[in-house]
Amino acid sequence: MKAPRLHIPIHYLKGVGPRLAGDLEHLGIKTIDDLFAYYPYRYDEYELKDLAEVNDQEQTTIVGKIQSEPLLHYYGKKKSRLTVRILSGKYLIQVVLFNRPFLKRTLTLGSVVTVTGKWDRNRAMLTASEIHAGEPDPGSKWSPVYTACSGISVRKLRALVKQAFIQYPDCIKENLPAAFIERYRLTGKREAVRTIHFPEDQEQLRQARRRLVYEEFLLYELKLHAYKQLKRVSQNGVQMNIDRPAVQKFIEALPFALTAAQERVVNEILSDMGAAFSMNRLLQGDVGSGKTIVAAIALYAAAVSGYQGALMVPTEILAEQHADQLDGLFAPYGITTGLLTGSVRGKRRGTLLRGLAEGKINVLVGTHALIQPEVIFRKLGLVVTDEQHRFGVRQRGALRLKGKEPDILYMTATPIPRTLALSVFGDMDVSTIDQLPGGRKKIKTYWVQEKIIDRVIHFMRNELEQGRQAYVICPLIEESEQLDVQNAIDVYTHLSQALPEFKVALMHGRLTPEEKEAAMDAFKKKEVQVLVSTTVVEVGVNVPNASLMIIYDADRFGLSQLHQLRGRVGRGNVQSYCILLADAKSETSKEKMRLMAETTDGFKLSGYDLKLRGPGDFFGSKQSGLPNFRLADMIHDYRTLTVARDDASRLVKSHEFWHADCYAPLRETLAESGLTQTVHLD
Numbered sequence: 001m002k003a004p005r006l007h008i009p010i011h012y013l014k015g016v017g018p019r020l021a022g023d024l025e026h027l028g029i030k031t032i033d034d035l036f037a038y039y040p041y042r043y044d045e046y047e048l049k050d051l052a053e054v055n056d057q058e059q060t061t062i063v064g065k066i067q068s069e070p071l072l073h074y075y076g077k078k079k080s081r082l083t084v085r086i087l088s089g090k091y092l093i094q095v096v097l098f099n100r101p102f103l104k105r106t107l108t109l110g111s112v113v114t115v116t117g118k119w120d121r122n123r124a125m126l127t128a129s130e131i132h133a134g135e136p137d138p139g140s141k142w143s144p145v146y147t148a149c150s151g152i153s154v155r156k157l158r159a160l161v162k163q164a165f166i167q168y169p170d171c172i173k174e175n176l177p178a179a180f181i182e183r184y185r186l187t188g189k190r191e192a193v194r195t196i197h198f199p200e201d202q203e204q205l206r207q208a209r210r211r212l213v214y215e216e217f218l219l220y221e222l223k224l225h226a227y228k229q230l231k232r233v234s235q236n237g238v239q240m241n242i243d244r245p246a247v248q249k250f251i252e253a254l255p256f257a258l259t260a261a262q263e264r265v266v267n268e269i270l271s272d273m274g275a276a277f278s279m280n281r282l283l284q285g286d287v288g289s290g291k292t293i294v295a296a297i298a299l300y301a302a303a304v305s306g307y308q309g310a311l312m313v314p315t316e317i318l319a320e321q322h323a324d325q326l327d328g329l330f331a332p333y334g335i336t337t338g339l340l341t342g343s344v345r346g347k348r349r350g351t352l353l354r355g356l357a358e359g360k361i362n363v364l365v366g367t368h369a370l371i372q373p374e375v376i377f378r379k380l381g382l383v384v385t386d387e388q389h390r391f392g393v394r395q396r397g398a399l400r401l402k403g404k405e406p407d408i409l410y411m412t413a414t415p416i417p418r419t420l421a422l423s424v425f426g427d428m429d430v431s432t433i434d435q436l437p438g439g440r441k442k443i444k445t446y447w448v449q450e451k452i453i454d455r456v457i458h459f460m461r462n463e464l465e466q467g468r469q470a471y472v473i474c475p476l477i478e479e480s481e482q483l484d485v486q487n488a489i490d491v492y493t494h495l496s497q498a499l500p501e502f503k504v505a506l507m508h509g510r511l512t513p514e515e516k517e518a519a520m521d522a523f524k525k526k527e528v529q530v531l532v533s534t535t536v537v538e539v540g541v542n543v544p545n546a547s548l549m550i551i552y553d554a555d556r557f558g559l560s561q562l563h564q565l566r567g568r569v570g571r572g573n574v575q576s577y578c579i580l581l582a583d584a585k586s587e588t589s590k591e592k593m594r595l596m597a598e599t600t601d602g603f604k605l606s607g608y609d610l611k612l613r614g615p616g617d618f619f620g621s622k623q624s625g626l627p628n629f630r631l632a633d634m635i636h637d638y639r640t641l642t643v644a645r646d647d648a649s650r651l652v653k654s655h656e657f658w659h660a661d662c663y664a665p666l667r668e669t670l671a672e673s674g675l676t677q678t679v680h681l682d
């Protein structure tokens with residue numbers, strides 16, 4: 001690629017001295033380009049209204065003449081209130097400014113000012129967010145509002161951007177090829193940037209935003225695709241010799257036939273494992289869609305081709321469950337499975353680790369204990385991590401280092417739309433199981449008030465009498481594990497008394513791993529009919545005979561978590577039920593309960609969850625490594641994301657993109673964002 005083009009330093013801009021340049025740097029603005037790309041986060045609407053038309057507490061802008069000397073009043077430490085009377089039209093109003101004492105000297109009697117703020121109709125008072133001398137610009141009724149910092153006001157930023165448009169408009173270069181602009185009827189780059197700073201009307205702003213969002217997505221997706229392509233070309237991963245007939249036999253021996261979706265993802269995974277690049281794949285599927293068996297097939301394939309495999313899961317209960325299940329599947333083929341958790345200690349642990357290092361253990365299942373330094377594999381080829389609803393991503397690397405570029409498969413039970421998954425999980429490929437095994441009945445979900453608990457217990461008794469089992473979930477009270485446990489104990493006591501003919505067990509985070517295992521075991525063996533628990537059972541537990549899930553204070557959980565919990569039932573072919581006990585008050589809570597009762601589709605629910613909570617919360621904020629866009633929003637601009645993704649995928653694979661002149665600006669922009677290698681296509 002060509003050398004990156006030069007950027008004009010910000011101090012070349014008229015009026016920017018060393019001090020201001022320093023302040024601008026705090027905002028990440030070092031060059032003229034940075035300034036142009038420093039988009040406003042909102043606009044003040046300078047539609048001058050007659051105050052009679054402005055509603056109480058509404059934001060408005062007025063022009064008026066100062067009628068009194070400003071009064072400055074200090075209170076508390078460093079807090080101040082500046083008041084001044086202004087005549088706007090026929091209204092004499094009070095304008096209040098908090099904590100900006102320095103404005104006192106600029107508000108001179110008789111001068112004209114433009115004020116933006118919140119209107120308190122009853123007190124005829126405007127609490128100003130902004131005030132400046134003179135009338136607003138005649139050209140535009142919108143004024144950009146930027147994130148400012150000490151030393152630089154929003155006004156200053158506006159002036160600087162204006163100045164940049166006067167001095168350096170040529171810095172804004174079109175980087176999309178004309179064909180794209182035409183195809184999508186996009187605004188040109190310079191016009192779009194000008195509009196995003198100084199829009200004249202809503203429609204124009206919408207178009208400018210559309211253009212810039214598309215460009216942001218396109219660049220992001222180009223980078224992702226290009227990196228993926230480069231990685232595939234570099235071929236440094238484990239290349240297994242997959243014994244397809246053996247794998248086929250293993251699949252045929254399973255007690256059920258794979259769903260078409262499972263078959264498809266198995267093929268995707270096996271072909272990655274057989275290839276020379278190292279696999280980095282996300283396997284997503286709704287709760288109960290049969291991800292575990294897909295992982296088992298992959299682990300089997302690795303073992304048969306002479307490699308070791310590891311399966312890392314979030315809890316001990318789950319590790320034991322999976323180790324049991326895998327051992328049952330693998331033992332007939334002479335493949336050994338080991339279990340490593342915090343509770344495996346002493347001699348047992350020593351033997352296990354030795355076996356692992358010598359290659360006698362083919363598949364190791366465990367919790368994050370797997371990443372400890374003393375865990376050494378002889379020939380690790382495949383790592384599967386079951387992250388369930390957690391998108392916690394940072395522990396991944398450690399396990400990968402235990403082999404030479406092993407293949408990696410991440411499993412998650414919070415499926416999200418494919419394009420979004422591919423984009424959020426950047427460098428990963430995504431396999432999606434979008435189908436549940438046949439014969440499953442839809443879980444019937446009801447939202448009821450807690451006061452009818454007696455009726456719920458009656459219903460529960462009916463189910464138990466038919467030989468089924470029930471989970472009862474008490475919420476996790478984050479502030480206090482103590483309260484949390486107490487809560488579970490209370491419910492446990494109440495249910496034990498209400499259902500004396502059945503066995504009720506209790507499980508919570510304060511129990512030792514052995515106690516937890518015993519409770520879970522008894523439940524699996526049907527010695528216990530009701531399992532009262534905090535959310536420890538949330539992830540992955542598989543007891544197909546359980547048909548009833550009761551969730552206390554259901555409104556305290558997130559949608560995805562509720563769906564996970566509900567997914568503990570409906571795993572066999574009996575009719576299952578989920579009862580949400582909640583005296584939901586807020587609209588969001590009510591909405592959550594309604595959605596849960598309405599749909600059992602995990603894709604739909606995670607979509608709603610994303611909207612309700614926002615991507616930061618949903619993916620677990622910074623951890624997730626969500627890309628930072630200036631304007632674009634992966635959820636709201638999802639359709640544009642899909643289009644940009646398709647375009648990028650096509651471009652990266654085309655010879656033209658890497659060589660034709662019309663793509664040079666895009667290639668340059670990519671180079672500036674760190675992609676310095678050219679992808680050579682075969």
Ligand SMILES: Nc1ncnc2c1ncn2[C@@H]1O[C@H](COP(=O)(O)OP(=O)(O)OP(=O)(O)O)[C@@H](O)[C@H]1O
Pocket residue numbers: 256257258259262285286287288289290291292293413437438539540541542544567571
């Ligand atoms: N193709 C299939 N046909 C019938 N039953 C299946 C099929 N695949 C898996 N199952 C069964 O469905 C149940 C759920 O499967 P599994 O535990 O693999 O789901 P999962 O996707 O891992 O779910 P979760 O995310 O809730 O842990 C298991 O009892 C499993 O044996």
